[in-house]
Amino acid sequence: MAEVTFMKKRMFYNMKIKTIKCIAFNVIKIIKSCERIRRAAVNKEIDYLTLRLKDCTKELEEHNYQIHPIDNERAEQLGRKKEFIEQKIAAKCKAVHLSLIHISEPTRPLYISYAVFCLKKKKRK
Numbered sequence: 001m002a003e004v005t006f007m008k009k010r011m012f013y014n015m016k017i018k019t020i021k022c023i024a025f026n027v028i029k030i031i032k033s034c035e036r037i038r039r040a041a042v043n044k045e046i047d048y049l050t051l052r053l054k055d056c057t058k059e060l061e062e063h064n065y066q067i068h069p070i071d072n073e074r075a076e077q078l079g080r081k082k083e084f085i086e087q088k089i090a091a092k093c094k095a096v097h098l099s100l101i102h103i104s105e106p107t108r109p110l111y112i113s114y115a116v117f118c119l120k121k122k123k124r125k
Contacts, residue, residue, distance in 0.1 A: 042092050049089050056082040 056078050062068045063075050070078075 042095060046089055046092050049085050049092070053082060053085045053089065056085065
């Protein structure tokens with residue numbers, strides 16, 4: 001009788017472990033998908049900001065070489081705008097450097113199982 005009960009509990013815990021592994025796999029898949037979407041959105045924003053930065057730089061260079069002269073107030077305004085855009089690009093680039101580093105799986109059958117998600121800044125090379 002005790003052996004039958006033990007076998008039933010063992011089967012129950014094995015099913016629980018398989019379910020938890022399946023759920024963890026699906027969570028990882030969803031997280032990776034969300035990360036791709038987030039990165040694509042950030043990259044799109046960075047591309048847009050880069051185009052605006054090129055426009056500002058081009059207009060400032062034309063002013064400096066007197067191709068299309070503009071007044072000094074406009075030149076200062078463009079300079080501030082250029083700095084602001086550069087700061088926004090730097091902030092967006094920093095935001096992208098996060099990665100999933102660890103997901104723990106249960107190592108033995110327990111009533112409570114869990115997955116731990118940690119975000120860590122990637123080291124820049």
